[in-house]
Amino acid sequence: MKQYTVAILGATGAVGTQMLQCLDEQDFPVGKLKLLASARSAGKAVEFRGEQVVIEEARPEAFEGCDIVLGAVEDDLAKTLLPEAVKRGAVVVDNSHAFRLDPDVPLVVPEINAEDIKWHKGLIANPNCATIIGLVPTWPLHKLAGVKRMVVSTYQAASGAGVPGMRELEEQLAALGRGEQLPDPRAFAAQLANNLIPQIGGVKEEGFTSEEMKLQNEGRKIMHLPELRVNCTCVRVPVLRSHSESITLEFERDITVEEAREALAAAPGVKLVDDMDAADASDRYPMPLFTSDQDLIWVGRVRRDISNPEVTRGITFWCCGDQIRKGAATNAVQIAKLLTEE
Numbered sequence: 001m002k003q004y005t006v007a008i009l010g011a012t013g014a015v016g017t018q019m020l021q022c023l024d025e026q027d028f029p030v031g032k033l034k035l036l037a038s039a040r041s042a043g044k045a046v047e048f049r050g051e052q053v054v055i056e057e058a059r060p061e062a063f064e065g066c067d068i069v070l071g072a073v074e075d076d077l078a079k080t081l082l083p084e085a086v087k088r089g090a091v092v093v094d095n096s097h098a099f100r101l102d103p104d105v106p107l108v109v110p111e112i113n114a115e116d117i118k119w120h121k122g123l124i125a126n127p128n129c130a131t132i133i134g135l136v137p138t139w140p141l142h143k144l145a146g147v148k149r150m151v152v153s154t155y156q157a158a159s160g161a162g163v164p165g166m167r168e169l170e171e172q173l174a175a176l177g178r179g180e181q182l183p184d185p186r187a188f189a190a191q192l193a194n195n196l197i198p199q200i201g202g203v204k205e206e207g208f209t210s211e212e213m214k215l216q217n218e219g220r221k222i223m224h225l226p227e228l229r230v231n232c233t234c235v236r237v238p239v240l241r242s243h244s245e246s247i248t249l250e251f252e253r254d255i256t257v258e259e260a261r262e263a264l265a266a267a268p269g270v271k272l273v274d275d276m277d278a279a280d281a282s283d284r285y286p287m288p289l290f291t292s293d294q295d296l297i298w299v300g301r302v303r304r305d306i307s308n309p310e311v312t313r314g315i316t317f318w319c320c321g322d323q324i325r326k327g328a329a330t331n332a333v334q335i336a337k338l339l340t341e342e
């Protein structure tokens with residue numbers, strides 16, 4: 001079996017660290033591993049499959065000899081460095097927003113559009129985390145009844161803002177526990193502990209934020225639905241890990257709650273947790289505490305949309321998924337695995 005030289009760009013971050021674990025869990029055929037980060041991290045060692053791998057500073061020459069590069073750095077750095085990897089013959093799977101809407105770059109969720117990998121020209125983009133988590137359960141319902149419109153509210157964990165976001169919430173919770181004054185917020189616009197922040201990303205069209213527009217713009221490309229309409233509100237919540245979403249879908253054709261539940265129960269990447277009579281709350285509906293550090297999107301609270309006059313054409317549900325895993329690292333490694341099977 002062919003072994004691949006794999007590099008992780010941003011190997012010390014929230015997503016990069018998780019990628020390392022996913023490569024191992026998904027039995028990825030890694031021949032040689034290169035871990036790249038900033039000069040601050042260069043020289044530190046990280047263990048992979050029982051061996052110590054020394055982190056290198058990310059420079060264009062570091063991509064020499066790489067077959068696959070997994071990108072886990074912010075947009076500007078991705079734009080500067082990743083084309084250098086492609087120039088040197090690597091195939092790149094990038095997690096940033098930099099290339100997602102480029103018509104020459106496939107944007108892939110393997111459960112939905114794995115076939116798009118085939119037309120890559122060296123770069124494949126991993127979608128936004130809230131987009132992946134919302135679309136994995138939307139897709140089987142779309143196949144059943146044709147989705148026309150989505151109304152979404154997201155409840156996004158602090159680690160969506162990377163290691164700095166996670167640290168900030170942990171520091172704030174610890175300071176509150178000790179009865180101390182909280183340090184000034186750095187990763188977020190305001191204190192997150194005991195609070196909700198209804199802004200993720202900069203402000204774009206008509207007052208919507210960049211994060212809110214991703215679900216529509218990336219969703220259209222992934223599901224090949226150029227007319228899809230999405231109205232989204234994204235909120236940062238004081239949860240460490242796992243994003244949650246409330247989603248209402250309007251369909252072209254009739255669909256019953258029973259049909260929706262059946263399709264969700266059979267869908268790849270989805271776990272249906274929808275039993276309001278269960279004794280234990282964790283068996284009644286998905287909650288972010290229980291969906292962290294695993295790869296499935298849990299779906300529950302499946303109901304008819306009672307606000308829709310076409311009473312059989314709307315479904316509402318709640319879902320939670322680990323955004324560092326399926327929303328980023330797991331999805332990227334799944335794509336890389338498909339590349340090895342090409």
Ligand SMILES: NC(=O)C1=CN([C@@H]2O[C@H](COP(=O)(O)OP(=O)(O)OC[C@H]3O[C@@H](n4cnc5c(N)ncnc54)[C@H](OP(=O)(O)O)[C@@H]3O)[C@@H](O)[C@H]2O)C=CC1
Pocket residue numbers: 009010011012013014015016036037038039040041042058071072073074075077095096097127128129159160161162163164323324327328
């Ligand atoms: N966190 C999440 O839930 C998700 C994140 N993403 C995307 O993934 C990407 C990474 O995010 P995340 O892991 O959260 O971010 P982190 O802030 O946790 O990690 C950033 C990484 O970038 C590296 N880095 C910073 N500056 C440089 C530099 N000058 N040269 C080389 N490497 C550098 C850091 O290295 P060092 O430690 O040395 O500073 C670190 O490895 C982003 O594009 C983000 O939008 C996508 C989906 C979900």
Ligand SMILES: N[C@@H](CC(=O)OP(=O)(O)O)C(=O)O
Pocket residue numbers: 095096097127128129156157159160161200211214
């Ligand atoms: N913005 C997301 C995480 C993320 O990094 O998304 P993107 O890769 O689209 O910038 C969040 O904060 O929860």
